[in-house]
Amino acid sequence: MTETAEDLGGERKRGSGVRLVYEMLRDEILTLALPPGRPIDEVNLAERFGMSRTPIREALVRLAGEGLVETLPNRSAIVANIDFTKLYTFFDAITLMYRVTTRLAAEHHRPEDLEIIRAHQARYAATVAAQDPLAMIAVNRDFHAAIAEAGRNPYYTALTLRLLDEGRRILRLYYQSFNDRLPKEYSDEHEGIINAIAARDVELCDRLAREHADQIVRQIKQFFSRDMRQDVKL
Amino acid sequence: MTETAEDLGGERKRGSGVRLVYEMLRDEILTLALPPGRPIDEVNLAERFGMSRTPIREALVRLAGEGLVETLPNRSAIVANIDFTKLYTFFDAITLMYRVTTRLAAEHHRPEDLEIIRAHQARYAATVAAQDPLAMIAVNRDFHAAIAEAGRNPYYTALTLRLLDEGRRILRLYYQSFNDRLPKEYSDEHEGIINAIAARDVELCDRLAREHADQIVRQIKQFFSRDMRQDVKL
DNA sequence: TGCATTTTATTTGTCGACATAAATTCGGCG
């Protein structure tokens, strides 16, 4: 799947190796290029990135801290599995975080925040028009992350980011099942949320964020319950 | 402060070193034995724990992932500072998490959860009676962590744990200002919460959790605003 | 042939050492 020889050019600056590996692995995990459960071999990665195992391990430890890889003692680390039995807790949490962060964004956003949010939304619409699900999923995450940032509560932002990242993998599964054809309905909902934030209408933000979350959750629930039934058949 | 020669006995099992360092450092940070801003020297720790720098670094990376230490590139890591300008976001977040986790505990708890929660509360009362603020703070954290666990939403639990840990440092500062004399009022509030969970009364749990949080927040806010005023005077 | 046990092999956990970047000290110059 992944090309063997990556050969990332020449000299890297001291300290940049870890971040490089971290970001690259993270992206491959979140796009499902590395599927859940796949073993992660340290020496393999060390060769691929042309560096020692030490920075590789540090990147893996950080990813493990975010719950993106699971490390079994004395055994290969693996890409974190998606626990479908806990999907409902995920939906519950992300719905609450959408509501809370959007509310706070309405209260605390500054002009420059809105610019950033609108820029993400423009990119989002472009990815939908281009039928590029991978980019769409990534930008959708950036959009809501920007809203959370505008809310200026780092604790909520941190949880929201974690949920959004986990959501990238779930959405990837979801859209793959449709051969990656994208509906564009979310685009309108995003516009409504932006306007509500700009108007500083806290209650409207709450309602729109909840509806936005409910809509996605409903679709994915439907999809996975279908999938569950098929699984049960064996 | 910290004894130089710790000399933790003899052989350790392969893989246990990291957890040992991680837990010990974590405890020292949360009890303020290591004050915010203090530099953390890797070789120093390596000598103290009688192991190489490698496991020390891994423990530090994990602690950095939880926001308990800050690592500056090519410079000493330091114990994470407490950002008092973001105290209000902390209060907001922990109030919400108290409410949400207690609500969920009312819905999803099982008999064994209640036993655990009650056991923590018993220990809590004991620490208050013994006027042991350090233990009291630690057990208070365990009490609310057990409630979060009973709510069975790992995302909420994770954020709650992070907030509770950060809260340990703040509470330590708070009680230090009173020469570590403890009021026992919280004990009764805890009992009320336990009863509401046992009765599966979601709305009552919400109200009691909010009041419990508000009460603590009010006191600490008062304390820190007093402190702020003094700071302004220079 | 099938199962248990030993042997091999692979991969992680840890170590000690070197390279490098920043902080500090020292020295020169204006």
Added chain:
DNA sequence: CGCCGAATTTATGTCGACAAATAAAATGCA
């Protein structure tokens, strides 16, 4: 006397190698 720059020092980032533990393979036995 003070400031700027170079040398020194200190601590981190990275490396290659060894040891331990698990998985896989091979062997022996019933």
